[in-house]
Amino acid sequence: MTTLKIDIPVMADLFARGERPEYLFWVGCAGAFDDRYKKVVRAFAKILVHLKVSFAVLGKEETCTGDPARRGGNEMLYQMQALQLIERLKAYEVRKIITICPHCYNIFKNEYPDLDGKFEVINYLQLLNKYAEEGLLKFDPASLKNITVTYHDPCYLGRANDIYDEPRELIGKMTGRFVEMKRNRSFALCCGAGGAQMFKEAEKGDKEIFIERTEEALNTNAEVIATACPFCMTMITDGLKYKNKEEEIKNLDIAELIAMSLNL
Amino acid sequence: MQRPYQLHENPMSRQIIFAVTLLVTIGAFAFTVSRIMKYFSFTRPAFPIRDPGKRFNLMLKVAFGQTKIFRRPVIGFFHALVFWGFCVILFGSLEMVIDGLSGSEKVFKFLGPVHSFFMASGDVFAVLVAVSIIIFLSRRLFFHIKRFEGPEMKHRSHIDAATALTLILLLMVSLLTMNTGYVGSKSISGEEIAGLYPVSAIFAGAVNGMSEKSFLLMSEISWWVHILLIFVFANYLPYSKHFHVFMSVPNVFLSRLEPLGKMTNMDNITREVKLMLNPDTAFSAPAGDTPPERFGIRDAEDATWKNYFESLSCTECGRCTSVCPANITGKKLSPRKIMMDLRARMKEKGPLMVENGRDYSDNRSLIRDYISEEELWACTTCNACTKECPVNINQVSLILDMRRYLVLEEASAPGELKAVFNNIENNGAPWQYSSEDRLNWAKDLEINVI
Numbered sequence: 001m002t003t004l005k006i007d008i009p010v011m012a013d014l015f016a017r018g019e020r021p022e023y024l025f026w027v028g029c030a031g032a033f034d035d036r037y038k039k040v041v042r043a044f045a046k047i048l049v050h051l052k053v054s055f056a057v058l059g060k061e062e063t064c065t066g067d068p069a070r071r072g073g074n075e076m077l078y079q080m081q082a083l084q085l086i087e088r089l090k091a092y093e094v095r096k097i098i099t100i101c102p103h104c105y106n107i108f109k110n111e112y113p114d115l116d117g118k119f120e121v122i123n124y125l126q127l128l129n130k131y132a133e134e135g136l137l138k139f140d141p142a143s144l145k146n147i148t149v150t151y152h153d154p155c156y157l158g159r160a161n162d163i164y165d166e167p168r169e170l171i172g173k174m175t176g177r178f179v180e181m182k183r184n185r186s187f188a189l190c191c192g193a194g195g196a197q198m199f200k201e202a203e204k205g206d207k208e209i210f211i212e213r214t215e216e217a218l219n220t221n222a223e224v225i226a227t228a229c230p231f232c233m234t235m236i237t238d239g240l241k242y243k244n245k246e247e248e249i250k251n252l253d254i255a256e257l258i259a260m261s262l263n264l
Numbered sequence: 265m266q267r268p269y270q271l272h273e274n275p276m277s278r279q280i281i282f283a284v285t286l287l288v289t290i291g292a293f294a295f296t297v298s299r300i301m302k303y304f305s306f307t308r309p310a311f312p313i314r315d316p317g318k319r320f321n322l323m324l325k326v327a328f329g330q331t332k333i334f335r336r337p338v339i340g341f342f343h344a345l346v347f348w349g350f351c352v353i354l355f356g357s358l359e360m361v362i363d364g365l366s367g368s369e370k371v372f373k374f375l376g377p378v379h380s381f382f383m384a385s386g387d388v389f390a391v392l393v394a395v396s397i398i399i400f401l402s403r404r405l406f407f408h409i410k411r412f413e414g415p416e417m418k419h420r421s422h423i424d425a426a427t428a429l430t431l432i433l434l435l436m437v438s439l440l441t442m443n444t445g446y447v448g449s450k451s452i453s454g455e456e457i458a459g460l461y462p463v464s465a466i467f468a469g470a471v472n473g474m475s476e477k478s479f480l481l482m483s484e485i486s487w488w489v490h491i492l493l494i495f496v497f498a499n500y501l502p503y504s505k506h507f508h509v510f511m512s513v514p515n516v517f518l519s520r521l522e523p524l525g526k527m528t529n530m531d532n533i534t535r536e537v538k539l540m541l542n543p544d545t546a547f548s549a550p551a552g553d554t555p556p557e558r559f560g561i562r563d564a565e566d567a568t569w570k571n572y573f574e575s576l577s578c579t580e581c582g583r584c585t586s587v588c589p590a591n592i593t594g595k596k597l598s599p600r601k602i603m604m605d606l607r608a609r610m611k612e613k614g615p616l617m618v619e620n621g622r623d624y625s626d627n628r629s630l631i632r633d634y635i636s637e638e639e640l641w642a643c644t645t646c647n648a649c650t651k652e653c654p655v656n657i658n659q660v661s662l663i664l665d666m667r668r669y670l671v672l673e674e675a676s677a678p679g680e681l682k683a684v685f686n687n688i689e690n691n692g693a694p695w696q697y698s699s700e701d702r703l704n705w706a707k708d709l710e711i712n713v714i
Contacts, residue, residue, distance in 0.1 A: 002713055003712055005708075008709065029694055042706075064688045079534055083538065155525075194646050195644045199694055200684075203596065
């Protein structure tokens with residue numbers, strides 16, 4: 001086995017050479033700046049390269065989509081961000097966007113069209129599941145087969161956009177030991193980070209939402225809590241630390257599970 | 265054949281009394297509706313209502329199919345029985361009104377099997393509804409169901425719930441005694457029974473020794489009790505949380521059809537931002553001839569007609585609040601309270617606006633006097649409440665529009681969020697990192713190849 005160095009293609013460079021990648025891979029702010037989530041982005045980028053997907057990232061030209069501003073009530077700031085970003089995406093003739101962050105997915109898919117930003121938006125789980133169904137993404141069923149995995153539905157994939165099956169199908173292809181939490185799919189409990197809560201202290205109450213959710217995940221006795229959202233990952237990982245379980249129980253993104261399973 | 269026993273010397277006077285009662289009922293109802301329509305006229309426009317086909321299907325599924333109430337299968341089943349019961353019993357109620365006006369008896373009997381179907385199913389459903397209502401009443405009176413409690417559930421809310429349930433129970437009992445009297449009297453006189461009454465036939469058979477006259481009297485009294493209760497019920501509903509009975513099916517039809525995650529665009533902001541980004545368009549854009557309106561929702565009249573419609577459709581079942589992550593973990597936010605507050609505030613301010621105009625201020629507002637900022641900032645926009653609501657109420661959009669008011673009009677937000685706004689504006693990210701570092705994740709990336 002050999003290792004190969006990967007250079008992530010950047011849109012401006014490709015464009016200057018007259019190349020047009022099929023997809024824009026939208027990394028998102030958490031992917032760019034959150035040390036834990038950077039690992040998820042690295043894992044997913046490896047999978048993209050492994051699958052020979054034609055893609056590029058915006059790199060330094062990427063900005064916030066405006067989601068936390070909008071959910072935080074600041075429509076003015078959101079629209080400034082969005083309108084400028086749409087201009088940039090159009091300048092690069094972007095047609096298809098792959099997102100890993102569900103919040104970016106939701107805002108690109110559902111909200112940018114109102115500002116004339118119409119793109120084909122694909123969440124990474126949809127893309128990967130499609131490749132798996134077409135037989136292009138092949139898992140080694142032995143690699144993770146003895147690991148018990150539960151999955152925490154991110155609100156912005158699940159209830160917000162009805163994406164429930166793809167993550168479960170992908171996990172099901174890697175392990176035969178998938179367990180559901182008590183509240184799952186459309187009944188899933190939020191991790192507590194949505195609607196700009198990620199960036200502020202929670203209001204006064206008698207419990208943190210992420211602890212409630214982490215406890216529910218721990219009750220499944222799964223060894224891995226799979227997530228599919230950077231904010232959920234922060235919350236669940238914090239929950240595991242709070243419960244002193246971070247050594248025994250791992251919180252991994254589905255992209256990381258796949259990269260592990262493929263030994264990338 | 266023996267001439268059927270006539271209860272009335274002068275059936276004409278019975279028709280007149282009925283017609284007057286009906287007119288009073290319709291008059292009172294029309295007055296209430298015109299009041300509410302005025303309140304609606306103060307609200308703002310919402311989304312356009314397109315795709316009637318899609319909406320019709322949604323209504324069949326969610327309203328008539330009761331799909332969302334079945335998210336709690338056991339108690340949902342009993343609610344579905346009540347709903348379906350109302351649907352079939354409505355046919356008989358309509359027949360009663362025509363009979364009352366024209367002096368006919370079972371005027372729809374010419375429909376043959378269709379008539380029999382509605383009479384039979386109404387008769388059976390009367391029992392099923394009555395049983396369900398008894399279960400609902402006992403849940404409210406004797407069991408402490410958590411979702412029926414909460415700071416917003418005042419004594420009045422509980423009285424309201426119990427009153428409406430009792431009225432429905434009485435409606436069902438009177439329907440059954442009416443049918444029993446009808447079947448009993450016809451059996452004795454040997455006349456043809458119009459329709460089928462499986463349950464009441466058993467009841468009539470079980471009552472031994474009642475004369476035809478007694479059966480007729482029983483039927484006649486029940487007929488009046490039943491129809492008068494319907495009239496009272498119809499006029500009680502608009503002043504009760506059980507307005508739900510009228511509003512929920514249209515509310516489902518008028519649902520927003522977009523994914524739950526989508527926030528509605530503020531077009532007035534889009535105009536402003538486009539001007540800022542490209543001042544040239546300032547001259548080509550048509551000059552705004554409407555006075556600048558408030559951004560977001562501060563008070564009842566800032567809400568859209570759809571928000572208000574939803575508040576009237578809410579029957580305070582509390583399913584939303586019981587799944588709200590903020591509420592579950594002891595925060596003040598309760599999505600049910602948000603809807604109830606909008607309804608209560610309109611009830612308070614609506615009459616004042618009718619009298620003094622939409623711009624009138626009583627120095628109170630929905631935000632702060634009813635809903636605190638603490639409640640609004642506790643929402644994670646997870647949409648558990650909207651997903652759960654059996655009648656497709658969108659609590660999140662109301663909460664977010666109130667946040668919009670706080671931020672856009674008052675520049676009021678939790679300190680950390682203000683910092684996030686600054687970071688987005690200056691660094692293009694919610695955190696204070698430089699965009700130069702955005703590709704750091706891609707450094708030294710290697711892949712294993714076989």
